[in-house]
Amino acid sequence: MNYCAFLRGVNVKGTNMKMADVCQVFKDAGMKEVTSVLASGNIVFSSDKKAEDLKKILEKAMSDHFSYEAFLFVRSQEETERFRSSNPFTKNDDLHIYAFVGNENVENILMQEFENAAKTENEKAEIINDIFYWQVPKGNTLDSTFGKILGKKSLKDQFTSRNINTFEKVLKKME
Template sequence: MKYCAFLRGVNVKGTNMKMADVCQVFKDAGMQDVGSVLASGNIVFISDKNAGDLKKILEKAMSDHFSYEAFLFIKSQEETEVFWNSIPFEKKDDLHIYAFVGNPGIENVLNAEFEAASKAENEKAEIVDEIFYWQIPKGNTLDSSFGKVLGKKSLKDQFTSRNINTFEKILKKMNS
């Protein structure tokens, strides 16, 4: 089955790694047809194992190789397509749209945090198909009240986020 591993915290805040090295770790862990999409830690691969087993195997392999506490989230090609096909907001040049990949139920935690946060003009959030989507004006992502919540240490092993354009690139790689 084709999967994408979404790594959390790669190439930010001092956790730097080359995607070629990450791909090699995946290959050494038994994954097939391994490739990366962008430098933000999106690894496309094939395996006959289930997502739960893959998460354990790959987090340990990444942690051991790079000497850091690795967190990643595994989605099948079909599940990854849902992230792209369920976007609730209209795409506009002046807005970013993010989708959050994480543990079951994280969408409700994120929604509660979003509801409690102060919001910029045109900042919205919505849950579709158990996926939390966030729209924010470009340039406001890191400065927004909700954006600051995303760095909470208590949530670091719960989710990661990607701009929706990244999902399009991942799906192109999965379909090639």
């Protein structure tokens, strides 16, 4: 089965790694047809194992190799397609659209945090098919109240986010 592992916190805040090295860790852990998409920690691969088993295997392999606490979220090709196809927002050159990949029910935690946050004009959030989507004006991602909440240490093992365009690139590699 084809999968994508979405790694959290790669090539930000001092956690720097070459995607070629990450791919090698995946290969050494028994994954097949391993390739990276962008430098933000999106690894496409195939395996006969279940996603929940792969998460444990790959987090341990990454943690051991890179000496950091790795968090990643594994999704099948079908699940990855849902991130793209369920997007409730219309593309707009002035806005970023993010989808969040994470633990079960994390979308409800994110929505509660979003509802409690101050919002900028055109900043919106929706949950579609158990996926949390966030639309934010370009240039406001890290400055918005919700954007700052996303860096909370208490949430670091719960989710990672990707721009909706990243899902399109990942899916092209999965085909």
